[in-house]
Amino acid sequence: xxxxxxxxxxxxxxxxxxxxxxxxxxxxxxxxxxxxxxxxxxxxxxxxxxxxxxxxxxxxxxxxxxxxxxxxxxxxxxxxxxxxxxxxxxxxxxxxxxxxxxxxxxxxxxxxxxxxxx
Amino acid sequence: xxxxxxxxxxxxxxxxxxxxxxxxxxxxxxxxxxxxxxxxxxxxxxxxxxxxxxxxxxxxxxxxxxxxxxxxxxxxxxxxxxxxxxxxxxxxxxxxxxxxxxxxxxxxxxxxxxxxxxxxxxxxxxxxxxxxxxxxxxxxxxxxxxxxxxxxx
Amino acid sequence: xxxxxxxxxxxxxxxxxxxxxxxxxxxxxxxxxxxxxxxxxxxxxxxxxxxxxxxxxxxxxxxxxxxxxxxxxxxxxxxxxxxxxxxxxxxxxxxxxxxxxxxxxxxxxxxxxxxxxxxxxxxxxxxxxxxxxxxxxxxxxxxxxxxxxxxxxxxx
Numbered sequence: 402x403x404x405x406x407x408x409x410x411x412x413x414x415x416x417x418x419x420x421x422x423x424x425x426x427x428x429x430x431x432x433x434x435x436x437x438x439x440x441x442x443x444x445x446x447x448x449x450x451x452x453x454x455x456x457x458x459x460x461x462x463x464x465x466x467x468x469x470x471x472x473x474x475x476x477x478x479x480x481x482x483x484x485x486x487x488x489x490x491x492x493x494x495x496x497x498x499x500x501x502x503x504x505x506x507x508x509x510x511x512x513x514x515x516x517x518x519x
Numbered sequence: 520x521x522x523x524x525x526x527x528x529x530x531x532x533x534x535x536x537x538x539x540x541x542x543x544x545x546x547x548x549x550x551x552x553x554x555x556x557x558x559x560x561x562x563x564x565x566x567x568x569x570x571x572x573x574x575x576x577x578x579x580x581x582x583x584x585x586x587x588x589x590x591x592x593x594x595x596x597x598x599x600x601x602x603x604x605x606x607x608x609x610x611x612x613x614x615x616x617x618x619x620x621x622x623x624x625x626x627x628x629x630x631x632x633x634x635x636x637x638x639x640x641x642x643x644x645x646x647x648x649x650x651x652x653x654x655x656x657x658x659x660x661x662x663x664x665x666x667x668x669x670x671x672x
Numbered sequence: 673x674x675x676x677x678x679x680x681x682x683x684x685x686x687x688x689x690x691x692x693x694x695x696x697x698x699x700x701x702x703x704x705x706x707x708x709x710x711x712x713x714x715x716x717x718x719x720x721x722x723x724x725x726x727x728x729x730x731x732x733x734x735x736x737x738x739x740x741x742x743x744x745x746x747x748x749x750x751x752x753x754x755x756x757x758x759x760x761x762x763x764x765x766x767x768x769x770x771x772x773x774x775x776x777x778x779x780x781x782x783x784x785x786x787x788x789x790x791x792x793x794x795x796x797x798x799x800x801x802x803x804x805x806x807x808x809x810x811x812x813x814x815x816x817x818x819x820x821x822x823x824x825x826x827x828x
Contacts, residue, residue, distance in 0.1 A: 487771065487772060487797045488679075488681045488795075491681075491772075491774075491793060491795065492683055492685070492793075495685055495791060495793065497713075498709060499685060499789070499791065501708075502687075502689070502696075502699055502709045502710070502789075503687065503689055504709070505699060505705070505708050505709040506689050506690070506691040506695060506696065506699065507690070509705075510690075520755075523753055523756045523757055523779070525777055525779060525792075527682060527684075527777070527792050527794060529680060529682060529794070595748060595761070597761065598763070598770055598773055598798060600676060603676050604676055604678065604798075606773050606796060606798075608750070608761040608775065610750055610751075617751055620750050620751055620759050621775075622761065622774070622775045622794055622795075622796060624678050624796045626676070626678055639680050639796070641680060641682060641775060641794035641795075641796070643759055643777050643794070645751065645759075
């Protein structure tokens with residue numbers, strides 16, 4: 402259960418800790434979508450999708466608006482203030498680079514015999 | 520191999536002074552003014568405070584109780600906004616051992632005709648050096664010294 | 673007088689790598705090795721690279737998207753314990769503006785199967801991030817990175 406008193410960043414991190422929500426955010430970063438469009442590639446009930454959407458909206462990353470019978474969702478670009486954006490980018494930058502360090506260590510592992518070229 | 524460890528800690532101290540930000544800032548901005556308030560206890564033997572007050576500039580001072588270990592303070596200035604902000608990083612050594620590395624941010628904010636000073640320290644305590652709040656306590660003592668020094672001008 | 677504001681933040685990230693502490697340390701200590709993984713974005717060019725890995729030594733480099741904002745990184749190494757720990761202070765400039773100063777602590781612990789790396793960043797964010805051109809772009813990139821960072825994160 403989300404703690405609604407968390408700092409904005411904590412909510413954003415918690416929201417993105419789930420792979421389904423990450424997929425939804427990635428889809429929305431390409432442009433707005435209706436709830437059913439968001440749900441289409443996901444292997445779950447519509448009510449499960451709606452629950453995930455509620456978490457994303459509570460975190461401030463996404464907002465939605467219902468017009469008639471269609472609820473349209475979009476990324477909320479301004480939600481993170483500059484300090485929080487800086488912190489999130491520092492953190493994301495470290496995560497990315499530590500991933501690359503991992504790949505580098507595997508590539509340069511002296512114990513792994515190089516594959517013969519085909 | 521010696522087992523190594525670190526402890527990360529942050530503390531913030533807030534003080535108000537009746538002097539305006541320019542005067543409080545001036546107490547930081549040259550060696551003579553800073554040496555009036557920035558240093559160890561009265562009974563310590565102390566070196567002269569050296570200060571090159573500019574971004575990239577260094578500061579150093581050392582001291583200790585007679586017969587006791589010498590504390591070495593060495594700082595590098597990272598960011599200076601006149602009358603508003605100072606950011607530095609500093610290390611403390613006890614004799615030859617580095618005991619901590621810290622990032623210190625001092626903000627000078629106008630409060631009426633006086634100043635609200637905010638100091639935030641983000642510290643790394645090294646290898647079991649057990650701070651138990653002494654760093655914060657010592658820093659509060661320095662601000663007491665600063666207040667007295669400002670009053671005496 | 674602009675409205676100055678300093679915001680402080682600390683965070684920790686842990687990873688376990690199937691490599692000895694000596695190999696992981698070398699990836700930080702050796703200029704060529706570090707260049708293979710350590711700078712912001714793999715596709716951004718890196719220039720003016722100074723790397724003097726010793727206590728009191730400094731690192732400097734300039735990077736950024738081609739034709740875009742210059743990201744300038746300046747560090748001084750403060751504490752180095754071979755194969756075990758690195759503590760350094762660094763600041764970041766976007767174009768001419770210093771946007772942050774941080775302390776980074778990297779600790780390496782031998783564990784079964786390799787090395788546990790613990791990275792702690794303690795930073796102060798200074799003003800000016802908002803004024804940088806391409807901020808909207810930066811927000812989108814930030815969100816993408818956030819999402820990707822969590823998608824790609826190896827289990828500790």
